[in-house]
Amino acid sequence: MAALTPPASNLALPLATPKFTRTPLWSFPKCHVTKREIINSLWGLGSGPSRMVFNGINYDSYFSYYVEQCNLALHDGERHISSKSHQDIIDIAAQIRSQVKYEDIKAWLSSNLPSPRLENEEEQINGSIALAARLLCMISLGELQNGFSGQERLIWSENSLERWIKDYFNAPRILDNECVKLEKIFNxxxxxxxxxxxxxxxxxxxxxxxxxxxxxxxxxxxxxxxxxxxxxxxxxxxxxxxxxxxxxxxxxxxxxxxxxxxxxxxxxxxxxxxxxxxxxxxxxxxxxxxxxxxxxxxxxxxxxxxxxxxxxxxxSQWWCDRRNEVQWYTFWVAILVLILTLVFGLVQCIEGALQIYTASHP
Known part of the structure; x- marks a missing residue:
């Protein structure tokens, strides 16, 4: 994707970011400083008091996700995505955070694509927006082109992502919870x-x-x-x-x-x-x-x-399950009685066999 020009007046200006974010998308961040700057830029934390400085927090698991999602988007020779650098994703994320509607982001990306246009231009743009949204909110939006995820198919295609997320998670609650108790054993x-x-x-x-x-x-x-x-x-x-x-x-x-x-x-x-x-x-x-x-x-x-x-x-489950102590003790007492019965029965059999052997071989 060509370098992005300043967006239209109804779109957010991308944040100024370090040069490393303009490296190819397949060149994944490795050093601690690079990861920190990508997070600050992607999530719009900038350089103010809210800037993430990794105090006591390890983002290795997030960057494993970051790399996985980029790999999925870049498969098949990068045919399904228009973004080519980390900066491209950060710029799209800036538009998403600014509550820009999906169609407006598509139009903005389309206006910045180089000529000649490709036949699957719309697919590439959708792929770029889906990748930016996934990295921004860790929700599996869009469709994977190279596999079946087994997850619920979630499509964001209109309004802002903020509106979509709030509508999804603000769905009305329908189940009765009067008898539900979350005891400490529930972990x-x-x-x-x-x-x-x-x-x-x-x-x-x-x-x-x-x-x-x-x-x-x-x-x-x-x-x-x-x-x-x-x-x-x-x-x-x-x-x-x-x-x-x-x-x-x-x-x-x-x-x-x-x-x-x-x-x-x-x-x-x-x-x-x-x-x-x-x-x-x-x-x-x-x-x-x-x-x-x-x-x-x-x-x-x-x-x-x-x-x-x-x-x-x-x-194993019978041993661990002590929610009903009377049932637990009853079960294990029965097991103990069964074991003792078998042991004593085996002892009696051995004793009887020894007596028969002794009698037949005086």
Whole structure:
């Protein structure tokens, strides 16, 4: 894509950014300073007091996502995207943050494409906008040209992205939550240990807390707490949405539970998860009330219902499931009685065999 000229009066001016952002899109950032500047430019943090300085926050998991999304967009010889540099993506992100409508961004990009025009010009422009939107808000918008993602198909094609995001997450809540209690035992580690629910960590914010399989045995969890922390002042998301999402992570990965922290660190080494997910603020008893969740309430209600209704199916789950202590003690007492019966029966058989052997061989 040719160097972008100053946009029309109804579009936002791109931020002044360092020269490295004009490197090709396939040249991925490696050094700490480069990553910091890309984040500050992409999210419009500039050089003011809100500028992100990486204080105690590691963005490695976000940049793994950044590289993955760029690779997906650049496949097939870059035929499906018009943007050619990191700066091109940053400029598009500036328009998105300024609440410019989708069609206006398309027209602006089209006016800056070099001649001769390609047959798939519209596809390339849509691909560039989709990539910028994905990197900006970590929502899987648009379609992948080289594979099936298995995720809900989300299309933004009109109005501003801010309007689309707020309409999506402000959908009315429909489930009754009067009997739902979010006890301390309800956390991510116990979803698998007790209920047999497999956790699939996701980079798609729209998939957070969504049950993925027909038998309700898989749940997606968005783990990018560092990204969420950096978006607290963003106008793209509804008021209170980011803080509530962070609270869901604090609920599922309680900072006060050393076993959960150890379990998550072990997983993060294999899957490059965001370690900030287990460092969210601790929840008080009042913070755990389901009424305090508006955006994620329905998904929490469904997940908690699946958790409560799950019956142990393995000895490991029977051992871990102590939600009903009477049932737990009854089960293991029965197991103990069965084991003792088998042991004593085996001893009696051996004793009887020895007696017969002794009698036949005096």
């Amino acid at each position: 991510a580690r116990n979803l698998g240990r007790i209920a047999g629910i497999e956790i699939q960590f996701t980079d798609n914010l729209a998939d957070h807390l969504r049950l993925r399989s027909e038998d309700d045995k898989k749940v997606a969890i968005f783990h990018h707490a560092s990204f969420l922390t950096s978006q607290r002042q963003s106008s793209l998301f509804p008021d209170g949405f980011i803080d509530e999402t962070i609270r869901t992570l604090a609920l599922l990965f309680p900072q006060s539970d050393p076993k959960t922290r150890k379990w998550f660190r072990r997983l993060s080494k294999r899957s490059n998860l965001d370690c900030q997910a287990v460092k969210c603020d601790r929840l008080r008893a009042i913070d755990r009330r389901i009424d305090n969740f508006a955006f994620w309430r329905d998904r929490l209600v469904v997940l908690k219902q699946v958790f409560d209704e799950a019956e142990p199916s393995t000895l």
